[in-house]
Amino acid sequence: MTRIETLIKNFPANADAALITSGENRFYFSDFRSSAGVILVTRDIAYLIVDFRYGEAAQISAKNCKVIVYDNFSETICNLVKKHNLHNVLIERDNMTISELKTYENILKNTACNIIVNSALDNIIKDMRIIKSEQEIEKIKASQEITEKAFYHILDYIKVGVKERDLALEIEYFMKKCGAENVAFDLIVISGKKTSLPHGVPSNDEIKNGDFVLMDTGALLDGYHSDMTRTVAINGVSQEQIDIYNIVLKANTEAIKSIRPGIYAKDVDKIARDIIYNAGYEGCFGHSTGHGVGLQIHEYPVASPKSKNILEKNMIFTVEPGIYLPNKFGVRIEDMVAVTENGAEILTSVSKELIII
Ligand SMILES: [Mn+2]
Incomplete structure (x- = not known):
């Protein structure tokens, strides 16, 4: 049909x-x-x-x-x-x-x-x-492949003294060189205190020792979006930064482990949210845990406390918990997943262990 x-x-x-x-x-x-x-x-x-x-x-x-x-x-x-x-x-x-x-x-x-x-x-x-065909899943994977190539590419550029805007532009240029028709959204490449702004805008601020650098990036290929966030650290990060990174990482991995057909998307959100709140960071994670990705960068299903979506095979959505400490720093770790027969396939292959540059 x-x-x-x-x-x-x-x-x-x-x-x-x-x-x-x-x-x-x-x-x-x-x-x-x-x-x-x-x-x-x-x-x-x-x-x-x-x-x-x-x-x-x-x-x-x-x-x-x-x-x-x-x-x-x-x-x-x-x-x-x-x-x-x-x-x-x-x-x-x-x-x-x-x-x-x-x-x-x-x-x-x-x-x-x-x-x-x-x-x-x-x-x-x-x-x-909300349900992706096999062909659509392949297209989203191809889009994500470009996003990941650009991530590995930019790691060589991240150094003390480099401007956020230059990193964002290099990612965009490289994605298009790799065949992307566009970026999936205005790329977020932010550093230092600004990482506490979930949708901060890249500026001429320079990367400093001890910074987190938060990169929320995605490509648009053949009409389909991809979306990934990684937070990397510059030498000299504090134990507090590392601890918070690991809480967000646990929220991300435990939420992904819970995914299977038949459960409510809001329950995936709750698993991530409870880990963050129980670690003492209630009020520091004010956005949804995830959103669908496809022909639009934000579509259904939504993984938020108010979501009514029930997960089904071949839904694709993000899992992107974060902790944001105003005027200090923030961390977000975002993967895309596809719901399978009995679990989730993680479409993001970039490691989530903290990279310290
Ligand atoms: Mn996202």
Whole structure:
């Protein structure tokens, strides 16, 4: 069954079509990447509707959709609505701006078609994307391979006096040299006191003796993201730094050990959180233990205290506990894992023993 067929099978009874407008979901359903366009899915056929810039490329490589290259977008939509006698169309509410919604309402105002403004379509697609196909798992592994090559590459550059920004730029340059189409997100390479900021921004600060250097990095390859954090130390770190590193390491490894199909993602979070809180660092770990990774850097499942996700085979998510001591330092250790038949496959192969440079 194609993804389009699965989507149609899951349409609520009141819907006779769906309008897919987000870039990653257009790619998910048509295997065609573009910065613009929509897929109109009816119960019989799906149309990928693009402008001239993507016409030729879409005709060649889009899958499971009939390609329409439009001159007049509104007319094209209205003609399809009439042709297929559409009355209720689902939209991606999570991805549509108010002004886009107003535009579609305006386009459809002289037709018999209504827009269903609820989360039905988002939920169907979320439930599909949360489980990765074998091919998607391979793509994420390939993306992670670049992230790891860049990690080993940058270890030779980390020295006292080097600027955080230069390290971040070198990682980005190297990832692209290795074939990444982009970085997965703005790379985090921070040092010293700034490591207490979970999403600190690289600056011209220089690496100093006794610093932690926290590197949260990832590549984007073939539409799929990867995500890894390692915290390395510069010669002269204190016993307190080493102790905290080892608490975070234990939280990471014990949480990963607990992963198997059928358990709640929030229970994975709890294992990591309890280890950190029981070691005396309640209040120093204020983010989720993990998030899904795929066509977006943050997707489902979520491993947080409030998560409702139950783990299933072929879900991919991060396990990234941390301890952050304001104005002192922070540590985060992040792996990506894939849920297997009876446990988890760790997709991150870089060692987690503390590297002291
Ligand atoms: Mn992450």
